[in-house]
Amino acid sequence: MITAPCSNYxxxxxxxxxxxxxxxxxFAERLMTTRSYIGKIERGEVHPSETLIxxxxxxxxxxxxxxxLAIWCDPPHSVCS
Incomplete structure (x- = not known):
């Protein structure tokens, strides 16, 4: 079960x-989203949907x-920090 987002995704x-x-x-144009949303993802403020992933x-x-695996940590098997 996924328990928490990784801190560095x-x-x-x-x-x-x-x-x-x-x-x-x-990057936003390629993903059909906004630059603002990409910035929020890169700062870890929001988590992308499965479609966007x-x-x-x-x-x-x-x-x-x-x-x-880079986005969602699933301890204790996670490679995330």
Whole structure:
């Protein structure tokens, strides 16, 4: 059972975006959302929906499972900090 979001998931997503060379605005356009919402995700203020997690994983070329593990901690088996 998922118990809590990881504390560093926003930095993980931001790093992926930066590695692609995209601004928040460009990333938002690719994900069909707003720059403001991307900023909130990257700051850990909101948690993306399952639909958005799928889109993020596709855009960043990472597996859906890897991204879910970066966002949602499930102690004691979590790789999150």
């Amino acid at each position: 926003g930095a993980f997503i931001k790093e992926g975006r930066i590695n692609k060379g995209w601004t928040e605005e460009q 799928l889109r993020i994983s596709k855009e960043l070329n990472i597996s859906h499972q890897e991204l879910q």
